[in-house]
Amino acid sequence: MQHAYSGAGGQVETVLFERFRAVRARSLHLIEALSAEDCQVQSMPDVSPTKWHLAHTSWFFETFVLGECASPYRPFDASFAYLFNSYYNSVGPMHARPRRGMLTRPSLRQVLDYRRYVDAAMERAWEAIVHAGLAERVELGLQHEEQHQELILTDILHVLSCNPLLPAYRDGLPPPAAPAEQGWLQLGAGLRMIGYHGPGFAFDNEQPRHRVWLDSFEIATQPVTHADYRAFIDDGGYADPLLWLADGWALRTQEGWQRPLYWSDDNTHVFGLYGVQPIDPQAPVCHLSYYEADAYSRWAGARLPTEAEWETAMTETAALQHSGQVWEWTSSAYNAYPGFRPAAGAVGEYNGKFMCNQFVLRGGSCATPPGHARVTYRNFFPPAARWQFSGLRLARDA
Amino acid sequence: MQHAYSGAGGQVETVLFERFRAVRARSLHLIEALSAEDCQVQSMPDVSPTKWHLAHTSWFFETFVLGECASPYRPFDASFAYLFNSYYNSVGPMHARPRRGMLTRPSLRQVLDYRRYVDAAMERAWEAIVHAGLAERVELGLQHEEQHQELILTDILHVLSCNPLLPAYRDGLPPPAAPAEQGWLQLGAGLRMIGYHGPGFAFDNEQPRHRVWLDSFEIATQPVTHADYRAFIDDGGYADPLLWLADGWALRTQEGWQRPLYWSDDNTHVFGLYGVQPIDPQAPVCHLSYYEADAYSRWAGARLPTEAEWETAMTETAALQHSGQVWEWTSSAYNAYPGFRPAAGAVGEYNGKFMCNQFVLRGGSCATPPGHARVTYRNFFPPAARWQFSGLRLARDA
């Protein structure tokens, strides 16, 4: 992580504290319409219960801020170190991920108490935290909580989709997307710099900033829309193995995929946070696996961009419209940048150990907290994942 | 089912109505210490969420009593016919059993409203119900609810066992079992009658009463105790394939069984409805699969009784002490009695279609509602099942 707060004066810490309050409050805002039961269920191993997200993000502050601060801190409940550790082997053993939904105790109410307890302790210890040089760690905790805020939405959407009643997470459907003309941006060949370098926050996996050579290429001004994708379906895209990666074709066959996740069988409606709604032709297609995004791009006579192309285009043109509506699959396998060093200490397990069997997505989605993503931000998921808000943007050789 | 109420006068119906109220109230009593989260979770496909049990037992009255009664009835919620049908194909499709835990909606609160709604409708329609000859159906519904009361306990015990905190379902551990001397009862060979015949209620699978020939045999006066079973463990019972059925040995190996379900790894404590407690040597061993019960009996130089032997011994001697503490595995595969006819109508799916791959258990357990079981009562579970309150009693050839 970059040291945005190192050596900073009191004003910066005040801003950080306000941000701490705002981010923590936002998590609670997200669950206002959910019942204790909604927050309990784990609908598949990839999904975590809302309650678990709420507790884990508090555990993060407890473990990596309060626990490393000189100020004495007494944990809310000693068992939570085990229950709400996600995957940090260096701080101890943990409850098995696929069994998070078994934890009916502590209750949601107790987890909310836990949050208040941690928040109060953070407030009391604030000066000591700053003094101990843990301001950046607090920022990491907030970035971490923002990532879980997106997961709260993706995961509860999956949970609700498993109920035949298909209940809506919230009301107030926004207006349909405005039509936008599809075009191509051209970028010339050359050495570029990608990755983060600067005073603000960035994850270790976005660094170090480094050189890459790019051949000339073109990239679409818009993400692929529902209408575009419907044409792929209607043209038999799900029935032609020559369009698909071998692993994707095998998975499509095994799972019987005929359309994106959450679409109705007649391809007219889609289930989302606002319940079942008619498909908006102009809106970006969403809930695609990498395999579907890749097959679509091949059918369209194009390809997915690499993450270096994506970042370069976004940096140099600022003309990639509608970015931030859906995460955009890139053709780049998630790996270490040249010279990558995991963050020091236990948080070094945050990103590096997942650099295998995943692809990078760029941009951000409607579920991403405002201000969270960056042009250098690297999201990553396995190619089979569909429950994220994932779509695509086309690229092609110049 | 026997027609206990056919042609009965008003007094009988009044008694039935009081019983209806009492049984329905008992279900609510069982969940007093449970949270909405506790009632939500399905810890394995065999387990149903408490909330589902509460709704399903109401659905049973709604579908098989209110729905078949002339009196007009408007269902509480049309979708519940799908959500809370267990396995009655003849009344329509149903939500998949292993996915009952996905139903965060309706909430527990709504399910409790549903119960009140059904109870009120039953009360309002009581005369019409009796007039329509549905009193026996009401009794079936109550027996059905009592069965689910036992399942509520077995299932929540499994749910809570999946939590590393191992929370207790309730307080107030009863005193330890009094020591009782083990002995053998001898019964002579001869033709016997087993199965139910009489004026009261019995399930279709307990009927018709029929002749069986029994050779002379002996049966233990006591169920096998924790102390008995501990000797089997200490003697290497879990390590000797010659003691086990082939399927049982394969399962033991695959699952790594070394002791009954819910025992601590050092064989000193057991998890139960009262939380983790020291093992009581005099109490009947519990949470055994058929395979373990069978292996124990072979190690002990004995065998499991057949269900005909069990019923005969219980009928003729009334000396089977401690019966009713644990369900007792018999060596009888669950099948149709000679001349068996499933109950007429949709409730014919209640028992008959499960007559395959299961073994009969007799007696009753600490979780069985008082007065529910009979000497002819046939409980049945697959031989691999361990989460029921299942133990054994020995028998041997005379």
Added chain:
Amino acid sequence: MQHAYSGAGGQVETVLFERFRAVRARSLHLIEALSAEDCQVQSMPDVSPTKWHLAHTSWFFETFVLGECASPYRPFDASFAYLFNSYYNSVGPMHARPRRGMLTRPSLRQVLDYRRYVDAAMERAWEAIVHAGLAERVELGLQHEEQHQELILTDILHVLSCNPLLPAYRDGLPPPAAPAEQGWLQLGAGLRMIGYHGPGFAFDNEQPRHRVWLDSFEIATQPVTHADYRAFIDDGGYADPLLWLADGWALRTQEGWQRPLYWSDDNTHVFGLYGVQPIDPQAPVCHLSYYEADAYSRWAGARLPTEAEWETAMTETAALQHSGQVWEWTSSAYNAYPGFRPAAGAVGEYNGKFMCNQFVLRGGSCATPPGHARVTYRNFFPPAARWQFSGLRLARDA
């Protein structure tokens, strides 16, 4: 096993020796049309390679006759004790059953050498064998080999069915079945004796002969034919859950069953030992699971007979025509007869440890060696098994 040979004079042993030669030769005859590759493959865990059958039946004589005889015997290959032990834990560890098809070494040629070696040793040691009282054990080995002869046929049929070329095992299709009139035999209620008692050979599981009470019943004079079963299919038998046991319906759904195993998708042809042939309407339907047999019987307004009914009908009327064409599923779960004692020694593992999760089949099939089955013979398979030559005969209450 009954002691048919105990105390018998030299003449009986001579007959036994001739029988030994004949049975062993018959195994070789069965593989004449098979290649080394055919004899190698294990097409599913339930199937054993032909080569393994040939070796295992020799291992049986080596282990349980030559190895227990005073005459010194040097095993053909020390490693075979491990490779070709099937499931006798009491004589040592064994190669895992589902991995029998991995054993490319020893080759078929070496296994045939092994057979000759064992045969020669048996011949050399014959007097010592008889003197040691092992004549019954030899008979058990021959019965065992005959059972494997049937398995050689059922298993190779499955192996060949996995080849898209659907090659025939042999030529010379016999003429079609003669039409026979379906009728019912009536048998009155009463106490009967079933099970084996006599001077000849019988397996331990057929004993002891014991009393059973039978209510009056009727049994069909003919097994269910292809034409009968076709009517069940055409009437939607595979689409109506009310006809099926719950486990059967689940399996049907999971596996997509629409017809018996080995039938063509248009229900006009069937693959068998003679290759793909038109379905003979008069011939008994074959390759049914218990679930299908049970569902058919329910559809037909009848039921499967119990094994006691089957044996009684066969004994008392001798009028069960076409018996011996297909194994006939009974409704009897495979269990121990009252007073059952496993055979002494290691061969006690032969039958008893499988008395769980299986149903009894009676009669014999076109693949059963001539003279092998008896009226008391109990074959047994899990209810899901379809690769055996299994059909059914109807029964009903009188």
Added chain:
Amino acid sequence: MQHAYSGAGGQVETVLFERFRAVRARSLHLIEALSAEDCQVQSMPDVSPTKWHLAHTSWFFETFVLGECASPYRPFDASFAYLFNSYYNSVGPMHARPRRGMLTRPSLRQVLDYRRYVDAAMERAWEAIVHAGLAERVELGLQHEEQHQELILTDILHVLSCNPLLPAYRDGLPPPAAPAEQGWLQLGAGLRMIGYHGPGFAFDNEQPRHRVWLDSFEIATQPVTHADYRAFIDDGGYADPLLWLADGWALRTQEGWQRPLYWSDDNTHVFGLYGVQPIDPQAPVCHLSYYEADAYSRWAGARLPTEAEWETAMTETAALQHSGQVWEWTSSAYNAYPGFRPAAGAVGEYNGKFMCNQFVLRGGSCATPPGHARVTYRNFFPPAARWQFSGLRLARDA
């Protein structure tokens, strides 16, 4: 593929024909010590039977050379188009990969006849083939056959490893590896060109040659040896999750990995083509998954090289000793080079559709046919694969 033969004169074609004969003969040479049974078995889905390799490589010439040549050609057997197509959807459907081991027919003998038939047809049609411009396609077929020659060895090794007898594939163990000093080569930062460009043969996935920027780095002069890897094991490398990728740790745990594939439980011997042999400390460690190679490199304070680093080091220094003994895992996910175009026609399915979930290996192994690999050659396998001859070489940032 590069057009090495386009416009070439008769002499080149003569050389090609000699090469055709030599490569085809080499396949037969490889199976000299194998029985029909050895050639039949598929020990896991990733493995193909030797017989299948022999047939498939002939099918390749039949389909992509003889079938596209003007000269009339009558296939050896019409069914082989289905049986021996591997994964070319554009030429028709195919037998399922995990069921290749079921094909006992055609026999090995018939497959050898098939090979002779195709060879003769190729010889007869040689002029027409050249005239039709199919010389490059012939070369592709030979490269393809050489790849399968390596697979014949890797696959039969796995088959034989499944036999408790652990038979050797061949005799004549070569002398142990000479000790070599481990050192590091330094390479400076700069733009490099990688990928194939030239007159000879190369696969489509090695092309186009393109620029990459490399930061300065160091690479080991030797692959990691058995002795090196033993130190990792002895230091608890298999027990420390902080050394492993998350997916790798999960797989290690699930599979119980404690050492490389084919090692004895006491880490003293290894099973290989020459049977069970003492581990040679100086020889390169082999049969590692990517996860193990990656964990080792982290333990050693180093990392795996990227494929661009590997190719650059090999090209610029020619000092990577012992290259060609084991395939060396690189940290590069297998993907398309910039500007990648799959080969035209059906053979376009050869490489491109596998660019997902795999990592690139470079160099070659003791099982690679002489002259087959190139410095630009990209082998690829999933990170879990261990049955290939796969090891590693360390790199580190300068």
